[in-house]
Amino acid sequence: MKDTYILAIESSCDETAVAIIKNAKEIVANVVATQIDVHKDFGGVIPEVASRIHVENISMVIEEALKKANMDVADMDAIAVTQGPGLVGSLHVGVQAAKTLAWAYDKPLVPVHHIAGHIYANQLITELAFPLLALVVSGGHTELVYMKDEWSFEILGTTQDDAIGEAGDKVGRVLGLPYPGGVYVDKIAKDGKAIYTLAKPKTENELDFSFSGLKSSVLQFIDRCKRKNETFLPEDLAASYQETAFEALLERARKALELYHPKQMLLAGGVAANSCLRKKISEDMAKAYPEVTFIIPPLSCCTDNAAMIGVAGTIAYQHGERGDFALTADPGMEL
């Protein structure tokens, strides 16, 4: 059978990324230009700054990916791009670049949902088997997604307020850690003990999530210590936060496993890089549910990249999904 090559573009937040993917599972090239160092100075992503840097970087990143693959756009079967969700100005840069390539080289244009990308990142390491349950944990999303079959998505539960990545970044900030906070909370928590009791997330629907109460509970804890002139170890607070947040995540995941009996459960999104969460899933969950295969993406595919968009883009392409030249960024795109 003829090989399928997809050039994929991802620019939904603060990474300008381009990848070339062969047959929905092999990375031929994967280039990411991150803006973290710029946004670090502001303590978070400034959307206007992000889109300007995407404009500066996009052509260079496309060229570098093609050079690494030793290929030309003419060799591609299609151009895939993240259409949403994300920051509108950032998404716009990737969508325009993809439309330009598709028009200039007369290639099909394939719009991709960012979260479908995070989920399909797992196909870079293993064959997906359906039905599966995806626990999506990123800066903008916290969701349990049930996939009965290939390219079918049912959202079982979602966050009622903050995403888990967002909450971790905020906790990092109040602990005085650099951006992105969640990464540093993970680092310091390794030396801490989960000794503090924080507000346990509560939701009406047993598969939904909520993290704003827990985030406030961390803030209140710090305020109380300051007021009473009491000291605490930031690493203990970081470990306590992670323990409470991840236990809430896994409580919902266990419930979904019992209700839906999937063959696989996979982790997806930036927070999948968290060492404590990876351990809880690969050890505790795997032991408790031996009939389920637990899949954790490699660290290189957890945070935003275009390889994941290339894999999902290939599946979308095979399912006949196409965009035309009227395609625009969709910041609130639904899965």
Ligand code: KG4
């Ligand atoms: O998927 P992603 O790159 O972007 C979105 O789609 O949102 O996720 C970014 C999020 C950030 O909140 C970042 O702090 C978090 O992933 N993150 C982590 C870790 N690495 C990245 N959170 C906890 N522990 C980590 N090791």
Ligand code: ZN
């Ligand atoms: Zn993402």
